[in-house]
Amino acid sequence: MFRNSSIIALIALAFAAGCDDKATSTSNNNTNNGVDAGGDASADADSRDPVEQILPSTNARVKFKGGQRWASQLARGLDLERSELCKEFGEYDCAADVHFIALGGVEPYNLRINEPLPNAPLTAPIAADRIALSACGLRAERDAANPADASLFKEIAAAPADEALRAMGNRLYQQLLSRDAQNDELDELVAFWADVEDAGADAASEWATFSCYAVATSTEMLFY
Amino acid sequence: MTFRYFLGLVPLATMFLASAVSAKPAAQTAFCETYPDVPACTPGFVQCTTCHSVAPARNAFGAQLEEQLAPGAARPLSDQAFLDALPGALRAVEGLDADADTYTNLQEFVAGSDPSDATESPASDNACSTVDYRPSGLDVCAFDPVYVYKKVMLDFCGEAPSYAQMKAFEQNPTVDALHSTLDTCVKSEFWLAKDGVLWNMANAKIRPVQAIKSGENEGPIPLADYEDDYNYFVYVTSGDRDARDLLTGDYFVAREDGETTVYTPWQRSPIQDYQARGYGQAQAVARPSRAGMITHRWFLMSNTMFTGIPRTTAAQAYRAYLGFDISKLEGLSDVPGEPKDYDNKGVDRPECAVCHATLDPLTYPFSRYEGIGGGGELGQNYVPFSYNPGRMDRFVGVDGASVADTPQAGVLFGQPVANLKEWASVGANSEPFAQALVGDFWKVLLGEPPRASELQQFENVWRRFMEEHEYRVEPMLHDLMLTEAYGVP
Numbered sequence: 001m002f003r004n005s006s007i008i009a010l011i012a013l014a015f016a017a018g019c020d021d022k023a024t025s026t027s028n029n030n031t032n033n034g035v036d037a038g039g040d041a042s043a044d045a046d047s048r049d050p051v052e053q054i055l056p057s058t059n060a061r062v063k064f065k066g067g068q069r070w071a072s073q074l075a076r077g078l079d080l081e082r083s084e085l086c087k088e089f090g091e092y093d094c095a096a097d098v099h100f101i102a103l104g105g106v107e108p109y110n111l112r113i114n115e116p117l118p119n120a121p122l123t124a125p126i127a128a129d130r131i132a133l134s135a136c137g138l139r140a141e142r143d144a145a146n147p148a149d150a151s152l153f154k155e156i157a158a159a160p161a162d163e164a165l166r167a168m169g170n171r172l173y174q175q176l177l178s179r180d181a182q183n184d185e186l187d188e189l190v191a192f193w194a195d196v197e198d199a200g201a202d203a204a205s206e207w208a209t210f211s212c213y214a215v216a217t218s219t220e221m222l223f224y
Numbered sequence: 225m226t227f228r229y230f231l232g233l234v235p236l237a238t239m240f241l242a243s244a245v246s247a248k249p250a251a252q253t254a255f256c257e258t259y260p261d262v263p264a265c266t267p268g269f270v271q272c273t274t275c276h277s278v279a280p281a282r283n284a285f286g287a288q289l290e291e292q293l294a295p296g297a298a299r300p301l302s303d304q305a306f307l308d309a310l311p312g313a314l315r316a317v318e319g320l321d322a323d324a325d326t327y328t329n330l331q332e333f334v335a336g337s338d339p340s341d342a343t344e345s346p347a348s349d350n351a352c353s354t355v356d357y358r359p360s361g362l363d364v365c366a367f368d369p370v371y372v373y374k375k376v377m378l379d380f381c382g383e384a385p386s387y388a389q390m391k392a393f394e395q396n397p398t399v400d401a402l403h404s405t406l407d408t409c410v411k412s413e414f415w416l417a418k419d420g421v422l423w424n425m426a427n428a429k430i431r432p433v434q435a436i437k438s439g440e441n442e443g444p445i446p447l448a449d450y451e452d453d454y455n456y457f458v459y460v461t462s463g464d465r466d467a468r469d470l471l472t473g474d475y476f477v478a479r480e481d482g483e484t485t486v487y488t489p490w491q492r493s494p495i496q497d498y499q500a501r502g503y504g505q506a507q508a509v510a511r512p513s514r515a516g517m518i519t520h521r522w523f524l525m526s527n528t529m530f531t532g533i534p535r536t537t538a539a540q541a542y543r544a545y546l547g548f549d550i551s552k553l554e555g556l557s558d559v560p561g562e563p564k565d566y567d568n569k570g571v572d573r574p575e576c577a578v579c580h581a582t583l584d585p586l587t588y589p590f591s592r593y594e595g596i597g598g599g600g601e602l603g604q605n606y607v608p609f610s611y612n613p614g615r616m617d618r619f620v621g622v623d624g625a626s627v628a629d630t631p632q633a634g635v636l637f638g639q640p641v642a643n644l645k646e647w648a649s650v651g652a653n654s655e656p657f658a659q660a661l662v663g664d665f666w667k668v669l670l671g672e673p674p675r676a677s678e679l680q681q682f683e684n685v686w687r688r689f690m691e692e693h694e695y696r697v698e699p700m701l702h703d704l705m706l707t708e709a710y711g712v713p
Contacts, residue, residue: 057713063671065378073384106424109434114427174387178374224378 062223064120067103071095071131074216077176078139079151086134094134099127128217136212140205153208159197160204165190168208172215250303251275251310252556258311263336263679266655268637272553279553279578283340284322285329292316337676344676367711369397376405376705379669380421382414399706406705410698416462417485418454425664426457429517429544431526438504447596448525448609449505453517455479459487460516461697467661468652468695471545472645474514476507494610509593513611515648518545519593521609528590530598532619532627533567535580537595538587546651547660550579555656559585559635566630567623588634589644591616598622655690662686662700670709678709 065073071094075082086094095103102123104116143150150156152171155164169189173181181189189211196206215221255274256265264270272279275286282290292313294301301309318330323342332339335346373393377385385393393401415421430453438446455477460469480486491511498506509519517523518541527537542548548555556579563584565572571580594610599619606612619627633642637654641647651657662685667673674682685703693699704710 059709059712061670061672061709065384069378069382069384072382076383076386106427108424108427108430109432109437112431112433114424114431178385178387178390224375224384 062219064104064223066116067095067100067105067127067131070103070128070222073221074132074135074176077216078135078212079175080135080138084135084138086131094127094131099123099131102127128222129213132213132216133209136209136216139212140208143208144205152212156204156208158201158204160193160207162190165193165207169211172212176212176215177218177220250307250558254307254310255314258314259333262333263683264333266659266683269557272556276553285317285340288317288320288322288329289313332676335676336679346676365712367706367708368713369399369402369711370394371713372402372705372711373397373405375710376402376409380406380409380415380701381412382421402705403702406702407698410462410701413483413485416458416487418479418481420458421668422458422461423454425461425668426454429457430454430522431540432522433526436526439501442504446504448522450522451479452476452505452507453520453522455487456517456520459489461661462487463698464696466695467697468657469516470661471516471518471648471652471657473516474511476520494607508607508610510611513593513645515644516652518590518648519611519644524593524595524609528593528595530596532591532599532616532623533584533587533630534590534593534595535583535587537590537593539583541590541651542586545660546654546656547663548656550583553579556582557638558582559638562635565626567619567627569623585635586647588631589641589647591630592632593644652695655686658686658690658695661697662689662704665697665701665704666709669704674709678707681707681709 071085072082074080075085083093088094088098092098101107101111101113101117102121104120104124106113106116108114139152140156143153144156147154147156152175153168154171155168157164160168166186166189169186170181172189173179173185192211192214193203193207196203196210199206252269252272252274255270256262256268259265264274273283275282275289277283294305294309294313297305297309318333319328321328322339323332325342325345327335327337327339327345329339331346332344337344337346370390370393374385374390377383377389393405409415413420417423430450432450432454433443434441435443436445436447437443437449437451439449439451442449456473457470458479459465459477460467460473475489475491478488478490480488492500492507494506494508494510500506505521507521509521509524513519518537523540524537527540528534529536531537539550542550542555546555550556558581562582563571563577563580565580565584570576571584592611592613592615594606594608594612594615596608597606599615599622606615606618613632616628616630632644633640634647635641636647636650637656639650641650662682663673666682666685685700685707688703689695689697689700693703
């Protein structure tokens, strides 16, 4: 079971991850923010102006990726086979079958649902949580079991240094959001360690799982 | 027999759309004589919903207009009195603000927004023009190729670009590179395969029902195979093909699934198709009478079914391919002297004629195409789902003698047409066809219909689709990709 402190920190983290209202940093103006493409952290400070003016989008238009696209991206980012993602009863694919309609799918032949539901049902975020959490848990478990061959959490340890946390955090952003993390986003992930470290032997696993979950369920990951 | 009674209720149901104090369809064109250049008048007439919520109930603008319309004169106004008073009434209320959103009714009409809907308003001044600022990483004031690259990959290829792909694109963030990406993605399985994007765009046009599907994965009552329709839609809206074939093509398309889905057009007579695929799937309309998807077996089976004058069929064609939903009072354009009520359904009653003066002449060209059956006695010879010039005679016993007088000629957009082939040609070459098809893609790619502030961009795209691209979808998609609506974050 996950502790309350982890959940609270997680919620804060989820809002922080990929939700920077200054920019989503997918453009050619994107800066490296002190982390190289290989995922190594740098001590260089972010030079952004703290009083930078925010100009709202004139279009203000985002679309949900839909369960299938999001799940495929999640699997690729976590270096998992698509078929390894969440299955209800170990058999029915969560994104492609069980929660398909809730996550924006259509089924015209029998259900007569010709277009995605105009509004996401209550179960949509629950389904997304479930898929993300199981995928992140699987990645964390595999990387912990075989650090030498880890794909995401290479530096995972009982007491990882801040630099290790930043490297793993940046790799998460690169693999899931296809961009480098910004310094304040990495700061959040480093700070998150303090919330889980008293979990003892489970701390590393919790940090990896929930850091991943926060990025995987961020606005930037779910919408475009 | 059950179907006959059921379908006989359709015109009756439409009676309840309007009361004896009905809307004035003539107002739709009269409005455009006063404001010919507003976007809503692009088809030559405005929608009933300009003044009505559901006719005869008026919306906020309609209520303001009614107060200025021959005040003091006895109601109901005659059509002529109504038309005489309308221009003055429109001018009288154009400076008012029906929905209290601070924009006058006229400003809203000019901008293409709804003066009765406070959630729609003319575009406010673009903040970008007054603020010299570009946030790092995302240009919200101009077309952003990197932002568009990610969207194109997701919309057309079905996958987000990887970190490496993003970095590579950022080295060369050009519009040419976007065009190249789009060219690649419109060949992807995500876009083209069964249950892909194009396939699913046809759902509302085809309205499949697995229980009555024939062919592969047939249902318990196999009547027709809608996969012919899906294959055809994907084929016509992809590659270098003329999308007007949706209504005018005289061929069919086979699909071969695999790592790369292959669509291949084919041409067979009904007999040849019967021999090749059997009765369950054979297309029964001979080549000279084919009119794209609206004469496909599934379309005739699922819409015409057993009816003599197949209004449901015409209404679905009008809705699916020309963008007008008559059940929502869209696309009404009275034909003088109509409806004649050849089948004695009572559609000439004033409250029914509001819609049927448009719908019935729209329907007559469909009347020679067989559905499942209907009319007459068992044993009478006819081929289901085929073209049959003498079809109406069979319905005399059901709908009365005058049903045999139902003409094959009809009227679409005020233009007389001799038969369904002409109907389809007029429809396919019309602005509403281009608007409807481009609008379908707009909704898929932007998640919603064009906003009021985007109507000019939308019009640019569909006009170029007609005039520059000769109705080919893929070049149109390149235009759409470059719009501000799609490309500005």
